[in-house]
Amino acid sequence: RTNPRTITAEVFHPGCSGGSCPTTVSHRGTDDDKGECKGIGCRSPHRASQKQQQQQQQCVGSGCRTHAGDDGRRDSSPVQATDRAAQFLGELPDFGLDRGAWIQLACDMMPSNEVPSEDALVLQLQLSKGQERFVEALRGQQSEVKELQRLLSEQQGALVNQQREILEQQRRMFDQMEQDRDECLEISDLCRDKQKCINTPGFKCQGMTVRDANSGMCGHGYFYNSEMDECQACSECDGEPVVSPCTLVTDAVCSGSVNDVPALSLSWSGDISLKGPKSQILGQAFPSAQLHIQGRDDMGLVSAEDGQLVLKQHGLVWLDGVLSLGHGCRSFIQVCLRVNHTDGSDGRDLSGIxxxxxxxxxxxxxxxxxxxxxxxxxxxxxxxxxxxxHCNQSSEGLQLYDTSAAMLSLLWLSHDTGAVAMTAQAVVSAHYHTNYRPAFRISSTSDPYVVGLSHDSRGIRFAENGSVRFVFQQALYSMGQACVSDGFQLVAYLNKNGTSTEMFRVFKPGVHYRDTSISLSGAATVSPGDAIGFEILSPAQCNVRFFGDESGISLLSLFWVPAAISSSMTASVANTGLPSGAVRNKPLFFHQTSPQVPQMGLLGKGSPNQKKDFVFGESGTVSVALDLKLIHSCNLVKVTLLRRSDSEGGREAEGLRPVPIAQQVAGQMLEGCQWASLSLRASFQVYNGTAVFFILDCVRGRVNQISHQAGSGVSAVWVAA
Known part of the structure; x- marks a missing residue:
């Protein structure tokens, strides 16, 4: 029989090969066989041992090994593996096979010490590099997936915010629709024809143009929204400070809706009172009495505590005080402005009058x-x-008139503006003079390069373009009746390229055998090399002695602001339309003497308030100084600075009264004096479209004349907000 095929066995028969041998013939190996015994056909142990001995005799070299070495290890040569397997099987009984069928085992084994070929090494290196590239690509894909997930989350967040805004807008629209009033029915004379009025969240006039809106067609409390083409109600700030008021074409802006952008300039205003009942101090004398400052906090700038102002921010501060005093002391009373450090030490007087x-x-x-x-x-x-x-003991020692407007105003400038502050003390002169040009020595300056003294110390020179606001007060003692009749004049000059030009001139009634002081404040535009100087003019038959000490009298104070964020303006009192006679709240008219600037200017022809209103074109902070030289017989003469509410181009909103900013009050003229004087200074915030104007009021008397040639005028400096 033929043994079935297997992977590792082959059947052999003597004298034949392959599977064609007859199955009935069975051969055994005999001693007569001349051929070498192969395979497992050699069953006889004796024959197998003889075969092994022959092989051992034929084997020469170190590759020949015995079945068992000294260490008991078996020979594992692949050449002899087949013979050993055959010997082992020959000693076992047949596994159901014919005795003439034998099995040969062939093992395809690789020696343990065989080294892979070079191609295999190259392939292995290529596989390792390919694996590294694959891992790197996988990491890159993971990073891209993470970035996409981040972008997706951001887009989802933005979408959620947009949905919230849409919902908030819808809620506001619903609220407006539920609380909306029908202006077309409730308010008469809308759109000049009720048939053209259409009710909306505000109201709409058919065929309405921007020109109609500027003429006030929307009415009080409404503004024209050009995007919606309708009139809408002005927003209410609900107690928050108003950054920009509602105008004819713009809505009100509240401080809560403005981004927290650092301010360049701010203003504050407050009141002044005496410590005592009814604003009066009774008694004999007072070596020093503190005036009580009161007001509200404004934008975290200052606070009024214990009658003093506490500063809350770094910067430069310009302070203006307007007071109306009456006293019974035999000598003078000096008003002093003082600054102290945090602990109250190192105090110094900033000004004195x-x-x-x-x-x-x-x-x-x-x-x-x-x-x-x-x-x-x-x-x-x-x-x-x-x-x-030696104050009057039988009557009131001191009286402070309570004006209808703030008596104290403050202008704050941030260091970011690049502004420079300087104070200079006038050199003391003990000699009598008629005309006097003071020389100065600098007391303090925040930048000596920009602002300093001229070569003769009689002028203040500037190194860069900018706007400057200054004040100079001089204490003096005069003797002679001519001093009373003619008075004194203080003149400020601007020197450009060696040529001096008069800028401002103020008048002060004179005194005889008494102490007094004269003061001048103004604003101007300066260029590199310009200088400002002063001169005091006295009557020929008047002997004057000028004084100076550390109490703030005879002191020059100024601040300079770069031209990029500032501008100045000057105007003189117009020679036409001057109020005279029984004057009751009559406006003052002016003529602008400085070049036009976009930030502010005097209204020209074509406006109902021409030559009367000063209109501002950009938001900022303004410091204004007004001086008047006049003749009057009034018991009280008042000059007031007012702001128009909701003004646009100098036009006041219907039904609203102007708001007073500052007011100065003076009593009767001195006996023997030909002229009287009045000065008003204030700082305040302005916006695009803000308009201000001055009015004059005479109580129980008449105004006879106002000088328009010299001694009367207004100056202002504007600083960006």
Missing amino acids: RVEHQERRSLQGVSISGVAEVAPGHLMSLFLRSASH
């Missing part, structure tokens, strides 16, 4: 100004100081 004694008791208008570089915690205060103890 003297209020002279008058035989006939009357109110005297006083304006005081000063500048300082401050830090959080610095304290600013106002004091009244008496030169002697």
Whole structure:
């Protein structure tokens, strides 16, 4: 029989090969066989051992091994593996096979010490590099997936925010629709024809144009929304400070809706009172009395505490005080502006002005100004100081008139503006003079390169373009009746390229054998090399002695702001339309003497308030100074600065009264004087379209004349917000 095929066995028969041998013939190996015994056909152990001995005899070399070595290990040569298997099988009984059928085992084994070929090494290296590239590509894909997930989350967040805004807008629209009023039915004379009025969340006039809106067609409390082409109600700030008021074509802007952008300039205003009942101090004398400052906090700039101003921000501060005083002291009273450090030490006077004694008791208008570089915690205060103890004991020692507007205003400039502050003390002159040009020595300056003294110390020179606001007050003592009749004049000059030009001139009534002081404040535009100087003009038959000390009198104070964020303007009193006679709240008219600037200017022809209103074209902070030289017989004469509410191009909204910003009050003229003077200074915030104007009021008397040639005028400096 033929053994079935297997993977590792083959059947052999003597004398034949392959599977064609007859199955009935069975051969055994015999001793007569001449051929070598192959395979497992050699069953006889004796024959197998003889065969092994022959092989051992034929084997020569170190490759020949015995079946068992000294260490007991078996020979594992692949050449002899087949014979050993055959010997082992021959000793076992047949596994159901014919005795003539034998099995040969062939093992395809690789030696353990065989080294892979070079091709295999190259292939292995290529596979390892390919695996590294695959891992790197996988990591890159993971990073891209993470980035896509991040972008998707951001887009989802933005979408959620947009949906929230849409829902908020829808809620507002629903609220407007539920609380909306029908203006077309409730308000008469809308759109000049009720048939053209269409009710919306506000109301709409058919065929309405921007020109109609500027003419006030929307009415009070409404503004024209050009995008919606309708009139809408002005927003209410609900107690928040108003950054920009509602105008004819723009809505109101509240401080809560403005981005937290650092301010370049701010303003604050407050009131001044005396410590005592009914704003009066009774008694004999007061060596020093503190004026009580009161007001509200504004934008975290200052706070009024214990009658003093506490500064809360770094920067430069310009302070203006407007007071109307009456006193019974035999000598003068000095108003002092003082600044102290946080702990109250190292205090110094920033300014001082003297209020002279008058035989006939009357109110005297006083304006005081000063500048300082401050830090959080610095304290600013106002004091009244008496030169002697001989005050009138039988009547009121001191009286402060309560005006209808703020008596104290403050302009704050950030260091980001690049502004420079300087103070200079006038050199003391003990000699009598007729005309006097003071020389100065610098007391303090925040930048000596930009602002310094001229070569002769009689002028303040500037190294860069900019706008400047200054004040100079000089204490003096005069003798002679000519001093009373003619008075004194203080002139400010601007020197350009060696040529001096008069900028401002103020008048001060004179006194005889008394102390007094004269003060001038103004604003101007300066260029590199320009210088500002001063001169005091006295009557020929008048002997004057000028004084100076550390109490703030005879002091020059100024601040300079770069031209990129500032501008200035000057105007003189117009010679036509001057109020005279029984004047009751009559407006003052002016003529602009400085070049036109986009930030502010005097209204020209074509406006109902021409030559009367000063209109501002950009938001910012303004410091204004007004001086008047006049003849009057009034018991009280008042000059007031007012702001028009909701003004646009100098036009006041219907039904609203102007708001007073500042007011100065003076009493009767001194006996023997030909002229009287009045000064008003204030700082305030302005916006695009803000308009201000001045009015004059005479109580129980008449205004006879106002000088328009010299001694009367207005100046202003504007700083960006």
